[in-house]
Amino acid sequence: MNTTELISLLAIAVAAAAPIVIAAIGETITERVGVINLSADGVILLAGLGGFVAAQTTKNVWIGFVAAAIVGSLVALVVAFGAITLKQSQTAIGFVLALLCTDLSSFLGAPFVLTDAPRVPSWPLPLLSDIPYLGPILFHADAVVYFTYLLIGVSWFYFYKTRPGLLLRSVGEQPSAAFARGVPVIATRYLYTIVGGALVGIAGAAFTLDIKAGWTFRHVAGYGWIALSLVIFGGWNPLKVALGAYLFGITQSLLGKAQSVVTLIPSQVFPILPFVFMILVLMVSSGDLVDRMARLFPLGVRRALLRTLRATPPNSLGKPFEQD
């Protein structure tokens, strides 16, 4: 493999990871506020279909994205109502919705299989795309890919540098303490569950109108679950979640390449290798291995190290809140 090949491979991997990053960050936002929305896998399909149909009918690809965001928020609203207001099991609601949306997408999408819709146009960024190596990898793409970069930065900044972001996290950690400090816990949870759902919806459109443009039955099934696990691998931190998604994308494309070269190993092994890799990451980041490693370092370095490596879920993830 020469450099040109490698660059094009990486560029494809970065673009291919875009919808997964969007969905994973959406789910990160939802979980950070204390709600688990497991419906992502179905929502990506259903919103992907919605976006595809909207774009096809209006001949406008961006209207497709808006439609997908609306589908995603509506499903999230159902989850929020069941989880926050009715205080039912969030896992059960999300899981059932995931299955339901998948089947619904197959049923409603039947007339659209293998039809055409507008696609997101390619848009190499001037100047930036001329940077050697990085330019062609990162900036020779389209609006969806650039939106992903923006989303990563903005969500990280929002979480850790703004007051609403702090309140978001505080509600996911200790809703009763946030409540005592005047934060409207219920409204906050609704808001970010819906925002997170909208992003998962957008991820669906990013597939059907861009990265895997088109529509077939169960077109992109499975990616929702990957996004959900990436949230955990990334320790609920948008930067690490995105990093995980890109690593996933890159290993997958590299292995896709390797598959055609190495014929000794059965080809079924390759698609699951990224998961093995991620489980290893998870073992390192959530066990006490990190603590033990950190003890080898001096006091000053230790804290920074622990903070970057350790991954703990939001304390009240999945637990409903009620005033006495």
Next chain:
Amino acid sequence: MRLEFRNIHKTFGQVHANNDVSFVVEAGTIHGLLGENGAGKSTLVKMLTGFISRDSGEILFDDKPVLIRTPVDGIRQGVGMLHQDPLDFPALTVLENFRAMAGGRWYTAADLRKLAAEFNFDLDPEEQAGNLTVGERQQIELLRLLALGVRTLVLDEPTTGISAHQKDQLFAAMRTLAGQGKSVIFVSHKLEDVEEVCDYATVMRRGGVVGSLPVAKGDDTLAARLVDMMFGRELALPSKPLTTTPTPALVLEDVVLEDERLSIHVPKFIAPCGEVIGLAGLEGSGQRLFILACAGVQAPSRGQIHLRAVNLTHKPYAAYQDAGVCYVPADRMREGLVPGLTIQEHVALRDGSGEFFLNTTAMQQGAERAIAEYKIRGTPTSFVERLSGGNQQRTQLALMPPDLKLILMEHPTRGLDIDSTIWIWKLLIDRCAQGATIMFASSDLDEIVQYSDRVLVFSGGQVSEPISTQGLTADRLGEMIGGKF
């Protein structure tokens, strides 16, 4: 601002936690709120902030009824409250804890440092709050409320985690607030504190108000009158007989303990059987580290730990438990008890000996015994998080298994009323008579001097030699904590 409670009622299921509570807090005064554990003090003040909603009754500010249903209303009325058990975010940093609120200024680390310096609080804005002691977490919350500029300040047992000197600072701040015409409600079990800082005191008992009275400085009969109102009888402090057995129980040799913040070295330390050792020092000076190491929760980075000639160095926590070690943590809801489980389920957890089926009768009987012996206000099927603060502490103590060799406690009587403090110490002294060694950390120097045989003073990463409490006064101990050995 004048504050009046009028005919307040609140029930939790069967429990009538507040039954027709009425009293007045005059503007510009500090008002003590006293009463046995479970009397309904926290319930009342939580309704004032809107944290819990009231069933009926009125709250009036300057004779005008106000609607307080949620904390947002409470904050709008200028009410701020320091909760009895830290109501904060352990996973967030100190600065984030200080900042996290819906309104008010967006503080910087410099603001926090400045405010902390005024109170001689040593808080690192970037530290994770969960790594701090309960007392230090209360300090953050206190600073936040003071910075917020509340008009009515409620402090629900704020003095557990602060040193004598810091307490003076806090009392001065309270007086300043009162001087500005604001009102302060001070919930406490410490009569000395109430006498020192309060202008009035109201006593509650079983959900109702027994009475209010003015607190005059230098009134000798006040303490006795308050005790009589609270418990209906007189109380006497038990005293610890001197320990004479020289049999060593716990032996530490050349031990180095480290956590993310500090590192302490104990060259050699021996605690004999039956002795009570008090650990004194500012919050977070290493007492917790010392206790965690002796409990087998956190392994020392160097050195040896022996208990009754058994080498426990680097053994798992279970080995320490088998050797008769028991650890009673300060953060009872996070580390001591399991929220969501009942008292009898806790008994089953303690006694669980590998049987597959739960023995409901035995569980219930065990729980009933514990409830009777430790006078817990609750039933075997009460969820622990629903108990009052003091009753949670009693439950935690009641769950200590029999026949212990080493009991390690942080703030053993935090949140207990005077009667139960005395009762608990009687039980602990009995344990010593049976040969148990007790080590406890407390910021109440009177408690340390009263009950310990010897004291270890923690200060600036250093541990003193054991100091005998014969002839030691709380004042002298306070000076030592300040660094004057």
